[in-house]
Amino acid sequence: MGRKRKEGDSSEEPKKKSKKEEPEASAPSTDWTASSDAKSKDGRPWNMKIVSWNINGIRAWIKKNGHEYVRKENPDIICFQEIKCAEDKLPPECSIPDYYPYWLTADKEGYAGTGILSKTKPLSIKYGLGIEEHDNEGRAITAEYEKFYLVTSYVPNSGRGLVRLNYRTKEWDEAFREYLLGLEEKKPVILCGDLNVAHKAIDLANPKSNYNKTPGYTQAEIDGLSKLLDKGFVDSFRHLYPDVTGAYSFWTYMGNARSKNVGWRLDYFLISKKLLPSLCDSLIRKEVMGSDHCPIALLLAV
Amino acid sequence: MGRKRKEGDSSEEPKKKSKKEEPEASAPSTDWTASSDAKSKDGRPWNMKIVSWNINGIRAWIKKNGHEYVRKENPDIICFQEIKCAEDKLPPECSIPDYYPYWLTADKEGYAGTGILSKTKPLSIKYGLGIEEHDNEGRAITAEYEKFYLVTSYVPNSGRGLVRLNYRTKEWDEAFREYLLGLEEKKPVILCGDLNVAHKAIDLANPKSNYNKTPGYTQAEIDGLSKLLDKGFVDSFRHLYPDVTGAYSFWTYMGNARSKNVGWRLDYFLISKKLLPSLCDSLIRKEVMGSDHCPIALLLAV
């Protein structure tokens, strides 16, 4: 994106923390307001930051001052899931200065919906997958940039009692995978968003009690994500931090789960293997409040 | 009720305000926390206080500390309208010490509903009118005391677009009037509650623009109340304060109506003519917050 490396407001100040050169063995920084000196494997500093956040209702999020986070994080691109708002009801605060906005809403009012704010104008924007039966819930936006496609998605939840597990795994997951693989034939792909699945036991606090019972940790959902990883996508966070435990991006509002860190890693940056040389860091902003999910951030040297 | 005259916490202290002997000409006191030395026409001090309040949801009202008002006002009986709560969901705080509780809820959850708290145990309690078609919305409770029946009611609103005006006036008002007149054959009656009508132009801020348009000020609704007054009931507030303007008990939450006193007098104490010698005062507690209605109070020497 041609930007100089800069994170938040503190890029010109001396670094307060030094980061290990091999982040694989260390837990991710917990101080998201500190700047990062993450580099790609071949030593290039990051020059692009992408954020993804399931904000659980953009109108509620604005009231809780979600804006302040965007200002401080200062990403090049931020992707939202669950905006829960018709486009004509988006409050004016949704137009953040310096960002081009792109919104996709569900037919059903106040349900699901995604959005992208981008400092540079994408080469193209595509709403949905181009498949009618999957395109009425506002679940995916694709922004094309010079060197990659960025897809943000709010993957369908399998629902209480797993009533929608079949749709989710047999229809959506299949169609979405085809869509992503089709894109990848043209350019590398970055997929971010709430994929509504914890991939492995390490990715949720209570794997045993939830396995095949709770939406987000059934074998069919796990397999859906595995297939994507088999086809050349990389789970950027787990790639960098294979053994880090307790790294979650979602905590139910019930029972004080967040304060006890009884959570799930449902939010991901999956990247095409070809982008691995550009990967500098993949971060979980677990301190940031404003939703039952926290934001996640991807640092790239592109 | 055999109680000594006592209002709030200050009955033993010297009176701070002297009240005119002929209250007809004066506006009602605005300081509801001051004690009242109101007397009946024949000079007997009041010894019984009844309060009526449309609280617009008892659970919300409790969160807003509605309790504190009850403690300070310290009525012998308090009647509630629009409790909006199934009986088994009433929070424990609804059981106020020293009061016998009586609740009547609508079949439809969270809709309408009435209640009575009484320091002395009524001789009898009757729920509804005894007419099936009018008894599924929790709109009336009758408590029998030695010297009178107390009926509290949340009269059906005629609805947006006056869709329910016919039911309200041709069915409910008729049946309710018959019910009240039936009671009165036995004992004097006190009717209190949200009658959902402003009787005359003086009883609402914008009579012209609302007449025959807005529920609560159509001719049919007005006539319903007039018929009751023709049959021997007295509007206790207007009887005492025939010319007082701006005396309202309801203000829509919209457009800061309350701070501008753009309101309606929808809440009443109607009393049988026979009770006029006992009437000491009829008050509107317009400073008391916690609902879009304020409480009203009746002082009697019985």
Next chain:
DNA sequence: CATCTGATG
């Protein structure tokens, strides 16, 4: 436990 809508006032 929180977000929405939609009914109701």
Next chain:
DNA sequence: CATCAGATG
């Protein structure tokens, strides 16, 4: 501009 319920997560 409030209350509530019910859907959804």
